[in-house]
Amino acid sequence: MKKCWSHIVSGLLLFSVVAGSYAAASLADAREMQKEVTIDDKSSSYGSKAAIQNDVYILPLRMIHELANVELTWDNVHKRAEVKSQGKKYIITAGEKLVKTSADPVRLLTPAELRKGNIFVPATLLAEMSGAKVTLSEDNVAAAFTTANYYKMHPEGEPDITLLPMKIGEDDFIEGMKLKFSGKTYSFPDWRGMWGWNYKPEISTEDISGDGHKEIIVVNTLGYGTGVFNQEARVWNPVPRKEEKIDSLKKIVDENIESTIKAGKNQIQISLKIKGHKEPITQAINESNASELRLNDGLGFGAWERYMVSDGKLMMRASANYTNTSAAGELIVTYQYKDHRYQADEIKYEVLDE
Numbered sequence: 162m163k164k165c166w167s168h169i170v171s172g173l174l175l176f177s178v179v180a181g182s183y184a185a186a187s188l189a190d191a192r193e194m195q196k197e198v199t200i201d202d203k204s205s206s207y208g209s210k211a212a213i214q215n216d217v218y219i220l221p222l223r224m225i226h227e228l229a230n231v232e233l234t235w236d237n238v239h240k241r242a243e244v245k246s247q248g249k250k251y252i253i254t255a256g257e258k259l260v261k262t263s264a265d266p267v268r269l270l271t272p273a274e275l276r277k278g279n280i281f282v283p284a285t286l287l288a289e290m291s292g293a294k295v296t297l298s299e300d301n302v303a304a305a306f307t308t309a310n311y312y313k314m315h316p317e318g319e320p321d322i323t324l325l326p327m328k329i330g331e332d333d334f335i336e337g338m339k340l341k342f343s344g345k346t347y348s349f350p351d352w353r354g355m356w357g358w359n360y361k362p363e364i365s366t367e368d369i370s371g372d373g374h375k376e377i378i379v380v381n382t383l384g385y386g387t388g389v390f391n392q393e394a395r396v397w398n399p400v401p402r403k404e405e406k407i408d409s410l411k412k413i414v415d416e417n418i419e420s421t422i423k424a425g426k427n428q429i430q431i432s433l434k435i436k437g438h439k440e441p442i443t444q445a446i447n448e449s450n451a452s453e454l455r456l457n458d459g460l461g462f463g464a465w466e467r468y469m470v471s472d473g474k475l476m477m478r479a480s481a482n483y484t485n486t487s488a489a490g491e492l493i494v495t496y497q498y499k500d501h502r503y504q505a506d507e508i509k510y511e512v513l514d515e
Contacts, residue, residue: 197303200227201311202358211304212281215271218301220287221279222253228291228308235280242280246290255280312356316366316377324364324379326356333357340377342399349404352395354381369475370498374400378475380468388486390465394475396503406502410463410479413494413505420459422483424451431489433460433481435508442510444489456483462492475503481510488513 196211197204198220207224222242225231231246241254252261255275260267267286274281284304288295294307314324327337327348338352354362360382366375379395396405417436422429429451431444448454460481467478475496480488490512497506 194300194302198224198306199303200306201308202305205306210279211284212276213301214274214281216301217269217271218284218297218304219271219274219281220284220304222273222282222287223279225287225291228287228293228306231291240275240280244290247292249290251290253280253282253286260286314362314364316364319366322364322366322377324362329356338362338379340397342377347397347402349395349397352379352381354383354393360385365470367470367473369396369470369473369496369503370398370405372400372498374398376405378470388464390467391463392466392468394468394477396475405498407475407496408502408504410466410477410492410494413508414462414492417505417508418460418462418492420481422456422459424448424454424456427451429454429456429483429489431460431483433510435510437508444512446483446489454484457485460489461485464488474506 196208196218198208198211199205205224205227207220207227211218211220213219222244223233225233225244225246229246231244233245234243235241236243239254240256241252244251244253250263251267253273256272258269258272260269260273267289269283269286271283284295284297284306287293288306292309296305296307297303312326312329316322321343323341325339325341326335327339327350328335330336333356334353335356336353337348337350339349340347354360356362362382363380365378367378368375369378370376377397377399379397381393381395383391383393385391394407396407397403398405419434421432424430427447427449429446429448431446433442433444435442460483462479462481464480464482464485466480469476469478477494477496479492479494481490481492483489490510493509493511494505495507496503499506
C-alpha cells in the first residue's frame with residue numbers, strides 16, 4: 162500500500178516556539194540582564210541601549226528610523242521631539258508622560274527621559290508611531306519588532322517583484338498571497354503557508370520551463386512537527402501571466418512507484434520498482450525487533466516533502482517510510498515542463514544511511 166502524507170501534515174501546523182518567548186524572570190533581574198532587540202527577526206544594536214524605567218521597557222527614540230520612514234526633529238531649547246509618521250504628528254517632551262498628537266493625545270506609562278543626549282521612550286510608543294508590532298518578553302529582557310517590510314519578499318536582486326500576504330492569521334500563517342509584477346498585482350487566494358521567524362516563503366526566478374523566460378517560483382512551508390515537514394511549490398509564468406500546474410507527490414507515486422516491505426527475524430526487506438527502470442531497488446534494514454514492528458504494506462511517501470530549484474530545474478525530495486515514523490530513504494524527483502504542466506522527468510531513490 163502506498164501512502165502519502167501531505168494531506169495529513171497540512172492539518173498538523175505545530176508552532177512550538179513563539180518569537181519573544183523566554184523563561185520568566187523577575188523585573189529586578191531583567192534590569193541587570195543584557196537586553197535584546199530584534200527587528201524583523203534580525204538583531205539590532207539598540208539592545209545594548211535598552212533599559213527598564215518604572216518597569217517599562219524603553220529605547221532611544223531615534224530607533225524609529227529603523228522601523229519606518231518617518232520625519233524626526235529635535236527642539237533642544239524645549240527638550241522635545243517631533244515625529245511625523247503615517248500622516249500623524251507626535252510631540253514628545255522630556256520628563257512628560259503626555260504625548261501630544263494631531264489627534265487624541267497618548268499617555269505613557271513612564272515619562273520620556275533624556276539619557277546621554279538621547280531621548281528614551283517606551284517600546285510600545287515606537288511601535289504605535291511607526292506602525293510596527295512589538296512583542297515584549299515576560300521578563301522584559303527582549304523586545305521583538307515586526308515592521309511592514311516583514312511581510313514583503315523579493316527574489317534576490319529583483320526588488321520590482323514583490324510577494325505579499327493577503328490575510329495574516331494566527332501564528333503568522335498566511336491564507337492567500339499576492340504578487341506585484343510590472344506595476345500590476347495578481348492575487349492567489351489558495352496560496353498559503355507560514356510567514357514567521359522560523360519559516361517564510363522562498364521566492365526565486367529562473368527559467369525552469371526552458372522557454373527562454375524566467376518563471377517566478379514560490380516555495381511555501383505548510384507545517385512541521387516531530388518527524389514531519391510539509392512544503393508546496395507554486396510556479397507563475399509572467400509571459401502568459403498564469404500559474405502553471407505541478408504534479409503532486411501523490412500523483413507521481415501512484416503513477417510511477419510500486420514497493421513492498423517484508424519483515425524477517427532481525428531484518429526488514431524493501432523492494433522498490435520505479436517505472437522506466439529495468440531493475441527494482443532492494444534494501445535491507447537491520448532491526449532487532451523487525452517482526453514486532455507495525456510496518457506499512459508499502460513505502461509511505463511524504464512525511465516530509467521539500468521543494469527547491471537546482472541547476473535550472475524544479476526538484477522535490479520526499480521521505481519514504483517503512484513505518485509511520487521511520488524513514489528508509491528519499492524519493493528525488495526532477496520536474497520538466499511538458500503538456501502544459503510540470504511533471505516528473507527523472508525519479509531516483511536514495512537510501513538513508515543507518
